[in-house]
Amino acid sequence: MGWAIALHGGAGDISLSMPPERRLPREAALRHCLRIGVDALQTQKHPLDVVELVVRELENHPNFNAGKGSVLTTVGTVEMEACIMDGKKNCGAVSGLTTVVNPVSLARLVMEKTPHIYLAFEGAEYFAREQGVETVNSSHFVTPENVERLKQAKEANRVQIDYTQPIQKDGKTENPIADGDGDSQIGTVGCVAVDGNGNLAAATSTGGLVNKMVGRIGDTPIIGAGTYANSLCAVSATGKGESIIRGTVARDVAALMEFKGLSLREAAAYVVEECVPKGKVGLVAVSASGEVTMPFNTTGMFRACATEDGYSEIAIWPSVQE
Amino acid sequence: MGRWAIAVHGGAGVDPNLPQQRQEEAKQLLTRCLNLGISALRSNLPAIDVVELVVRELESDPLFNSGRGSALTEKGTVEMEASIMDGTKRRCGAVSGLTTVKNPISLARLVMEKSPHSYLAFSGAEEFARQQGVELVQNDYFITEENVGMLKLAKETNSILFDYRVPLETCSAGAAAAMDSTLKMNGLPISVYAPETVGCVAVDSEGRCAAATSTGGLMNKMTGRIGDSPLIGAGTYACDLCGISCTGEGEAIIRGTLARDVAAVMEYKGLGLLEAVDFVIKERLDEGKAGLIAVSRNGEVTCRFNSNGMFRGCATEDGFMEVGIWD
Secondary structure: OOOOOEEEEEEEEEOOEEEEEEEEHHHHHHHHHHHHHHHHOOOOOOOOHHHHEEEEEEHOOOOOOOOOOOOOOOOOOOOOEEEEOOOOOOOOEEEEEEEOHHHHHHHHEEEEEHHEEEEEEEHHHHHHHHHHOOOOOOOHHOOHHHHHHHHHHHHOOOOOOOOOOOOOOOOOOOOOOOOOOOOOOOOEEEEEEEOOOOOOEEEEEOOOOOEOOOOOOOOOOEEEEEEEEOOOEEEEEEEOOOHHHOOOOOHHHHHHEEEEOOOHHHHHHHHHHHOOHHHHHHHEEEEEOOOEEEEEEEEEEEEEEEEOOOOOOEEEOOOOOO | OOOOOOEEEEEOOOOOOOOHHHHHHHHHHHHHHHHHHHHHHHOOOOOHHHHHHHHHHHHEEEEEEEEOOOOOOOOOOOEEEEEEEOOOHHHEEEEEEEEOOOOHHHHHHHHHHHHHOOOEEHHHHHHHHHHOOEOOOHHHHHHHHHHHHHHHHHHHHHHHOOOOOOOEEEEEHHHHHHHHOOOOOEEOOOOOOEOOOOOEEEOOOOOOEEEEEEEOOOOOOOEEEEEEOEEOOOOEOOOEEEEEEEEEOOOHHHHHHHHHHHHHHHHHHHOOOHHHHOOOOOOOOOOOOOEEEEEEEOEEEEEEOOOOOOEEEEEEOOOOOOEOOOO
């Protein structure tokens, strides 16, 4: 037993030839966010507060696909979504945000200040104003890298976003773009945490898929898909949203622990290896007893974790043992 | 394997004082939809087609809370959502925030089959609908006089609930009567609550399962509120073992990931359909009130609920057929 925390900045086809000038700032960001989370746990902050503040930090960082730095829709706009859940299964989710600086905090307000769980688009933006959360002009979230990424996606994907033609859905990745710039194309950010009393929480936030249709909702705000927590564990997933939804990834990790008696590590590995297609999914998870795991079946996943007994890790590609 | 089965529902959480005539109308509609599904199964239509056509019928009839006859948002408008899932390969499609699409379930199917995504909402979903050429209507097509009245009552009872300075005598008789009712669903007295959702699950003679759910959502909901119906794993789920559609308090269904849990319990604990459904209804709802219909690939069918009643019907290939509202 003891506290544990894990966070991710997205899983995907992260090029192994990422140059240091791109790799180092991202590793520094992961280290910084881990530090913030660990400090919070060490000062007895509740895991719900911990995951929210870590994800806020990741949202504010322009190199991850959430908040500032979100990937763009097919019309060049930003539509953000987020979700937060605690071990008692209280939860909140938002989608279609265009001006809210920290989507994860709005998700928390939906959970705590409304009789609902999930608010989206205009209704969510209206609620944000009512609550007085920080909002900005949506150009704040757009980065030059993402404008370029969208351009490349459109050039490569002309057929697949033209839905007047038959769509081939199986197997093909929807964004086969050279990612020499080293950033995760199908990322998300997320954080899971547990304290010494077994209190658990998970939070996930994203801009979604590059070149997505306006109005497309991914796995992140769907309880049981991209985000889940109950009395056994807390899970935040990342990768190809459509695969995570069909695979009910976050819920299944907990279900395998509960119904098949698997350990956190076994359950998470099973879901990532057997329940979803290769190259599409990663997740971070902690258990009530302070274990942590970060499996992925993609080339890499920006990730970091730490436990009370002193273990910590910051990584992008598979470590030697895996 | 080899035996078809089908179940339909028109929502859980029914006013015990529902007039007899309304109960009869509901049972007739459920029977009609069941028969539609049965003919389709008998002519070997795959389960995914069956659930879509049955839910279309339920959406088109103003009696239940979906499509025409949807519950109203706090602004008096209609925002509909739906999802559909095909057990083979677990393909799925979902939509939310629809205001002009005549049959939300069919748009959910098109999302599944004609878009690169699984879930589209609000203006993006409406735009997709236009591009797909589905039938569009004005928002007031979906609004019924009855629901306009219900919304008014819901607002009055909500304001009573929150403003104790308002003496009960000054409220309309309807609101006062509603307050007398001790039965509540999702914070609303059961007499003004519109049982959320319609749904259909089916397994065809090839053992393929499918599920579809559609709704106007919670009466007097905030605009932009999304419930359980479009959420895969919450209100709808299908895999090669089973197909499930849920209804009731959306928030409870989401937290309990109800539809996925039935399948997960079967898959990971090895329980049969009936046991799995009983387990989930008993153990996964906490204080929430909900119901669900489910079929298994072996041709079993069941409907279970912990709410006060659920509009439902089910039928199997060996001639069993039942339509009901109460326990």
